Amino acid sequence: MSGLRGAALIAAAGVGVSIGATTVASKFVVADVGPTGLTFLRYAIALVCLLPFAALSSWRRLSFGDISAIAALGVAQFAILAGLFHFSLLYIPAGRAAVIFATIPLLTMGIAIALRREPRSFLKALAVSACVVGVAVAIGERDILTHPRAWIGDLAAFGAALTGAVCNVLYGTYTRRHGARTVSALSMAPAVIVLLPALILFEGWPSVWSELAAPIWAVIFLTGVASAAGFLLLTWALAHTSASDVAAFFSLGPIVATTLGVWLLDESITLQFLLGVALVSSGLWVALKAK
Known part of the structure; x- marks a missing residue:
């Protein structure tokens, strides 16, 4: 493993931890x-944090086509994805939402292969199957029957995962061309x-602001x-290794979210x-090793 790829995978691990922690924090508020409101405030704060990094970026090489594409990916990543994910937390626990969101790696692999951005691999296909089974086990048919409205949260969380997978595959082109700082802010x-x-x-809003403790x-x-730091790490990692390798570390999200959810939110496990x-994490580990 090259030093640069290893650093990219460490950055991707940081993204996974950030996903889990922000999932529980979002559930709390x-x-x-x-x-x-949560989506807007979360990313407005993140944008302010990114502005100093954006000031150090070179904007001259940006074409109108690149600006439009990056802006469209941003709307999908931060408005559509985050909105769906926050909506899902109104119906399902943080750990469960994070497990569904952890299907991003398998969705990323499928989209990358379909678009011929990455080669086909039997081991990766096997890993994807393990992930699908793992998510099905974690959600549980009995739990769905006990909580009929949970399917709304499940569907919203999966929609967020699908949106994120598409963004993962497409961001790489622009991060390699313009750098993580420029792409993050734009x-x-x-x-x-x-x-x-x-x-x-x-x-x-904004009348609701005055009511918040x-x-x-x-x-x-x-x-x-955390969102600003996580997205900087994500875009940097996508510029230095494959989208499926980066997305594999999203499996840390449900582990962190479940641990914090039990500890802070009194959620059951x-x-x-x-x-x-365990099945999801094992599948993603195999997918990461497969070439």
Whole structure:
């Protein structure tokens, strides 16, 4: 393994930890802030954190086509994906949402192979199968029957995962061409702009701001900072290794989210859920080793 690829995989691991931690933090505040409000504030704070890095970037090489494509990916990544994921947390526990979101690696592999960005691999196909079985085990048919409305959260979380997989595959072209700092700032800014009218129309902002307690604001601020750091790591990693390798480390998300969810949110954990997480993580490990 080359030193640069190894560094990229370490960065990807940081992204996985960030996903798990922000999942639990979002679960803690989403009912008070609302899905759109949380998405807007989270990425508005992240954008402010990224501005100093953007100032160091070179913008002269950007064509109109590249700017448009990066902006569109940003709206998908930060408005559509995050909105769907935050919405899912209104119906399902943080750990469960993170496990469904952890299907991003298998979806990323499938899309990358379909677009001929990566070669086919029997071991990767086997790993994908293990991931699918693991997610099915972790969700559990009995749990769905016990909580009929959980399917709404499951569908929203899967929609977020599919959106993220498409972005993972397409971001690489632009991060290799323009660098992580430029892509991070340019993709996040239009998403924040798009979210603002939806926030005012559907969730009664900004009047809701005055009703939020200080601990809620503290959690929102931390999710924003973590999102900025996580996306910088993600775009840098995508510039230095394959999309499926990076996405494989998203499997850390459900592990971190479940651990923190049990500790901080008093969420339950079952042997079935642990078995599902183990299958997902094993499948992704095999996929990472497969070439």
